[in-house]
Amino acid sequence: MSRGPSSLKRKQPDSRSPLESLTEQERILYNVIRSKQGIGIWLGDLRKELNIPDNVAKKFLKSLEAKKLIKLVANVHSKIKKHYLATEFEPSAEITGGAWYADGKLDTGFINILKSCCLKVIYNQRVVTLEGLSDAIRRSGLLTVDFTTQQIEEIAKTLVLDNEIVEVESNGVGEFDSILVGKVCYKCTSKGSRGDPITGAMASIPCGVCPRISDCTPDGIISPKTCRYYTEWLNF
Structure with a gap:
């Protein structure tokens, strides 16, 4: 069975930057996290601020992490809570405890x-x-x-x-x-x-x-x- 030209085409990789490839919902989530700068935001506060379910928030966060736009950081005040920062920022002393x-x-x-x-x-x-x-x-x-x-x-x-x-x-x-x-x-x-x-x-x-x-x-x-x-x- 012969294959037409269209069947031989391969899907081209997405050449857009991570920011350009964001969905509308991901962009809203990312902008909130980025606005917190070095303080970042706890998952629970993020859900409350955007009024979204836990599973939806986690789905978008996983996507943003995969695109290396956000990162999970340790918070000395609570190691149980998941705290997120935009990757362009370093966690502040309030989060890391600083040099102490x-x-x-x-x-x-x-x-x-x-x-x-x-x-x-x-x-x-x-x-x-x-x-x-x-x-x-x-x-x-x-x-x-x-x-x-x-x-x-x-x-x-x-x-x-x-x-x-x-x-x-x-x-x-x-x-x-x-x-x-x-x-x-x-x-x-x-x-x-x-x-x-x-x-x-x-x-x-x-x-x-x-x-x-x-x-x-x-x-x-x-x-x-x-x-x-x-x-x-x-x-x-």
Whole structure:
């Protein structure tokens, strides 16, 4: 039996870009996810926002993942919930936990080491600016791992909350004579901690070592309600 020319034709691959090949429903879903940028969106919230059934949402998400337009990322606040981001974005610190998390777990060891280093420097220098604190720790060789000034600032803020140090502004007089007037500085409290391991009530709960505690609010992205470490501590 002879075959006509039409029967010999092969289906040509789709030369359109992934975005161009989206159906209307897929495009709506993709635009919602993309609009969330680095925060991304949880599957449950996505379904509510678009008012679509679970099976329909999963079908479109699977298609978008196959086209490499979105990706599934881990959320440190809930490893059970599926969280999606557009592939062009990197997950924000609110999702990953930032530099304070290693493999999805709060790196309490690193946090406590940084706290101890900060306290040692502040105790020895009596009063120090954020920049001076960061530089002193780098020069001291107390840490063999890299860190940022922002991390030191977050650690300093937790030490203020722990009442280990106080935050003051320079008046340019006495112990502040080498610091510009109005510059924020840190001093040890009357307890005069030398940077020994932190103990006490706050040290026994995750909040005591969490550098994001200043960002923690009852209804925020970072909150006691969503913190699995706080929940585990309560259930211990």
